Amino acid sequence: MAKGMKSSAVHRDELGAGTVLESIGAETAESAAELDPERAALQILRSFVGTSEGAAVAPSDVGGSHAEFKSVGIDKIPFTGNSVVKFRQYYYKVPVYGSLVTVELSGQNQFVSINTSVGEPANVDPVAKLSPAKALQVVAKWAGYERGVPGQPARLNFYFDAEHSRWRLVYIVEDVQRRKPSRSAQPAAPTGVPEFSDFVVDAHTGEKVAELPRTQTMAETSVEAQAADSLGRPRTFFVATDSSTNESRLFDALRNIHTHNFEFRDARLQFGSLPGKYVGNPPSPWDSGAVSAHANSTEVVDFLKTVLMRNGLDGMGGKIVSSVNCTWFGETFGREWRNAARLPNQMIYGQRLVDGELRSYAASLEVVAHELLHGLTDHTARLEYVFESGALNESYSDIFGIIVANRSEPDIGQWNWEIGEDLNATGIPLRDMSDPTRRNQPAHMNDYRELSEDEDHGGVHINSGIHNKAAHNIIVTKQDGQFLFNAVEVARVFYMTLTSQLSRTSGFLDSRRGALQSARSLFSNDANKDAKIAAVDAGFAAVGIVDAVA
Ligand SMILES: [Zn+2]
Numbered sequence: 063m064a065k066g067m068k069s070s071a072v073h074r075d076e077l078g079a080g081t082v083l084e085s086i087g088a089e090t091a092e093s094a095a096e097l098d099p100e101r102a103a104l105q106i107l108r109s110f111v112g113t114s115e116g117a118a119v120a121p122s123d124v125g126g127s128h129a130e131f132k133s134v135g136i137d138k139i140p141f142t143g144n145s146v147v148k149f150r151q152y153y154y155k156v157p158v159y160g161s162l163v164t165v166e167l168s169g170q171n172q173f174v175s176i177n178t179s180v181g182e183p184a185n186v187d188p189v190a191k192l193s194p195a196k197a198l199q200v201v202a203k204w205a206g207y208e209r210g211v212p213g214q215p216a217r218l219n220f221y222f223d224a225e226h227s228r229w230r231l232v233y234i235v236e237d238v239q240r241r242k243p244s245r246s247a248q249p250a251a252p253t254g255v256p257e258f259s260d261f262v263v264d265a266h267t268g269e270k271v272a273e274l275p276r277t278q279t280m281a282e283t284s285v286e287a288q289a290a291d292s293l294g295r296p297r298t299f300f301v302a303t304d305s306s307t308n309e310s311r312l313f314d315a316l317r318n319i320h321t322h323n324f325e326f327r328d329a330r331l332q333f334g335s336l337p338g339k340y341v342g343n344p345p346s347p348w349d350s351g352a353v354s355a356h357a358n359s360t361e362v363v364d365f366l367k368t369v370l371m372r373n374g375l376d377g378m379g380g381k382i383v384s385s386v387n388c389t390w391f392g393e394t395f396g397r398e399w400r401n402a403a404r405l406p407n408q409m410i411y412g413q414r415l416v417d418g419e420l421r422s423y424a425a426s427l428e429v430v431a432h433e434l435l436h437g438l439t440d441h442t443a444r445l446e447y448v449f450e451s452g453a454l455n456e457s458y459s460d461i462f463g464i465i466v467a468n469r470s471e472p473d474i475g476q477w478n479w480e481i482g483e484d485l486n487a488t489g490i491p492l493r494d495m496s497d498p499t500r501r502n503q504p505a506h507m508n509d510y511r512e513l514s515e516d517e518d519h520g521g522v523h524i525n526s527g528i529h530n531k532a533a534h535n536i537i538v539t540k541q542d543g544q545f546l547f548n549a550v551e552v553a554r555v556f557y558m559t560l561t562s563q564l565s566r567t568s569g570f571l572d573s574r575r576g577a578l579q580s581a582r583s584l585f586s587n588d589a590n591k592d593a594k595i596a597a598v599d600a601g602f603a604a605v606g607i608v609d610a611v612a
Pocket of ligand 1: 436
């Protein structure tokens, strides 16, 4: 919970008869469908505050002012058809910083859920003693400007100063570009990357309260580039170019993708030196392995955005950092390190000799997608990376790796189910989802291998074959000679399952149950609903992922 705020959440499906739902529904059901969603949501919010659950989080009057709520926008949830209306809380027409009330409505404006986080800025004089112009002067000096900050307004807010555990009335000036580096900026930060901050100034005393760093936004300097990747294919990607020197580096500001060169140093022994320098140009041409990592990361981020409507791995557009040309102590021969891995904050890619030349493990789109999807799993289900939950973690990365890599092939009959076949001169893949046994993986629960934790974390790359085969069964299901699903549908079923239905300790059976739940919601209005739900069930059953016989 955010500091200084009180929070509560209620969902329709958690409620028994005669509770919040009815008291909310009673006031809104008759006319709700005729209201616009904002009005309906506001009615629900007001009703909620009057219920016993809502009263506990209802904001008190502050100094004689009632809390007011103003809509800050409506989002349509793409997979369910529900709407979400968000509100900000105000006192004396001044917004409470960080406050948020989210009301979810069905298509008929009926209550689905409410989530509130509100503050009570008590004992704060709501009339500023400082003028906005004076606040801007404070910010200008703070950020290194000789005169005023160009073009930015100073806005009043109630702000919870966590350091001093008290509410303040402040001016906030947003998205100010620093003219001198902040103390927190690392000396190693590349030159030319502008720092943006929101500055918070006490509206009574002019004190500097906080500097809140913003994501670097360099979209205006992002330029498209083309170069060959590790497989010699032309790729298009986005770089940042310093207009004064004409030097470019692999930084895509829009997607927040950063690609670095570790210059064959040892990522295990020199962990503290990661991620290394940005891959730059000049010298020309671009490093082909780095082009693969950068362009393949771009494809994954675009897939998340367009197919799953998700903003990056963490859902908040967080950084995606990769280092190519890595080695790893104990596994390196010459410059060869035949692996790729996800570390807590970034990806590292090794390389192997193919026809006498080093080829980056970032060459393979499904391998890059696989590794990045581990990041998405970390932010959602957080499946433990051991035994069956670990095999499930591996399988979800393989499933999305294959879906992303085949994204441009609409005919599922033409899909390539091999993982990592580009990483070997012989073309032998690491795994094959359509036939796990080809690479010594089990494809049925009868062949599940009970291994100790020191054998591949209990077989996470081995038993994943069983769940992979279940996913393959589902994806290739046919009805009347036609594929029953398209790629977007299967991606969404597995995505909803991973992000909503699985926990750290889930196993294959939990995945089956979760996938069925997801399919029921996703296909609730689909003409082929029953066939699709049955296909999901059958895909798991065929590999023996079934309830134990009593
Ligand atoms: Zn993996």
